[in-house]
Amino acid sequence: MLNLLNGPQTMGRGRVFWICAALVLAAALVYPAFADPYDVGNFGYFLIWIFMALGLCVMWGLCGMLSFGQTFFFGIGGYAYGVLAIILGNGPAATIVGLFGAVALAGLAAAVLGYFMIYGRISGVFFGIVTLSFTLALAFFLGQTAGPEWAIGRARLNGFNGMQGMSPLSVPWFGGPVVLEETALYYVLVAGLTATYLLLRVLANSRFGNVLVAVREDPERAELLGYDVRRYQLIAFVLGSALAGVSGVLYTSWGQFITPSSIGLPAAAMPIIWVAFSGRTDLTATLVGTFLLLVGFQTLTIYSQETALVVMGALLAATILFVPRGFVVGIGELLARPRRKRLAPALSPDDARP
Template sequence: MSSASRFTSILKLIEGPQTLGKGPKFWSGFSVVLLAACAYPAFADSYDVGNNVYFFNWLFMAMGLSLIWGYGGALSFGQTAFFGVAGYAYGVLTINLGDAYGLTLLSLVLAVGLSALFAAILGYFLFFGRISGVFLGIVTLSVTLVLERFMAQTAGPEWAIGKARLNGFNGMGAMPSLTIPWPGGNIVLYPDVTLYYVTLALLLVCYLGLRILVNSRFGNVIVAIRENPMRAEMLGYDVRKYQLATFVIGSALAGLSGVLYTSWGNYITPASMGMTAASLPIVWVAVGGRTDLTTTIIGTLAVLMVFQSLTIYGSQYALIVMGTLLVITVLIAPRGIVIALISPFMRRKSKLEGER
């Protein structure tokens, strides 16, 4: 196969059995949403635009969980562990290396790489030890809580890596924002319009890349493992390797969220790896519909926005609403509310196809 035709065959995987939404209708809707997202800064205050990048930051972690849990069937409660590892790593690296010469971008890559390495080591013991189901959730939750506890006790001056003080429960701050080296002056990605476009572009690349991944042969195998791991193994697949690879990719996306969040707010705290933080991603992706990337994104954005507007009245109050939302989802629409809302249309369509 020539490289050009290989490229087109890869591009075709952007639509497939593992993703909802195909054909001109979906992609025109997608383009409208994307154009609206691109146009938004023109109609809003740049301070608000920068603030709202906050919502984008979490979507990488949500997509990662959709991949691990929704597609792969492994409930990981530990997305925040990788978020925290990458966030702190970014802080330590950039405080020591500084923001010149594109070193913040190198730090981003290293920090995400570190969280992926951590996921690979943890995942090796989990999947090659054949830990699955609820035990996988328990172990991953324990890992994130251990990390939270550990970072919380690093308040003393002895807890420093180079110039970077870890600061215990107060959290680590004052790391530089991501900075793109540019002829005629570096572009510092403060929470502002530029950061908004950079994050949006990253989001687009990850979303489309993941669509291709889940519709590829690799994606076929991970949903097969979700449906029936024994059958998948008895078709000759080394199930453990596929589970591990999925876990590493999904966890690295949580790491990317961690770096973006830390750079955006110049701040990270142990609470970002705590019980509350660890449970929220589960709510986001469960409510939207974890078995699809698009519904995961829609659900996560909706839940985050509701959560933010409720937090004005008190964060404990907002958390109770989140818990209730999860219970309602599990009881009424276990596959996710967004999926439940669109499935009547999908069913009618497939019925029509059958009649033809």
């Protein structure tokens, strides 16, 4: 299985790449020793979003389905966790039910929505439109839940102000449960992200990943090679959307609040910008690019949120106009060029569709 870490669907390969990756991981692991726990917690915030970016990379970059619904599933995961955590209270048992319940709910929602879209032969731009509609509907719906009648048990949905006060994730540990905040949360995020990234790499280069790429390139041809194309699309959609659910749970637990604005249009556009800018066909590029954009966006937001949004929009426009395959992928290929003459390029200019 380890040999599938490298393959046609992943750009970074070879010893230099893996040494660099190990160095980055090592730096991430020792970082808390040199930083204030509060800053470590804030740094962890950036990692939270990368799960949903990787999910979009799988369904859009590998399988060719542009979903505008990452924040829809993010919202389902986040709100479900909020409700469960408020009802169940503190402790590892509540965490397990809250985390897995919320992610499962996001996955289930993706399976139902995906089933009707994919088996209803909705594809291309309409896939984006339908998923966006659901996203906006959920954001509007949650925005009007301010009244006391909108409550599940003790958990009030609170309209535009959103939910708050849910207990964060906690894990059992020697000498009592550890609440996942600041440094502890950071380490869980680093571990979770590393595992997700490596597993998705294996998946991308496996038989399954080969079929996803075939479906992206030409669904009819893929079906005529004997693959049940719609089933593969559905699995990719559920997987990618469930990862958005993971981000939602982590976000809610991290800040102990969630509002409809993390679902609505500006938020929904973000994953697409991250992944397009980075290079949607590559997991490593998505990971690196998303992280850089999040840090940049946050830095700009401190000065002016409007400026940050305008810059993000400009970056998306620049990506589509100048580097349709993504900036990080482009830079990665430049770096790899002298060493990779003999190997097949993972992508071609023909793939340069926005």
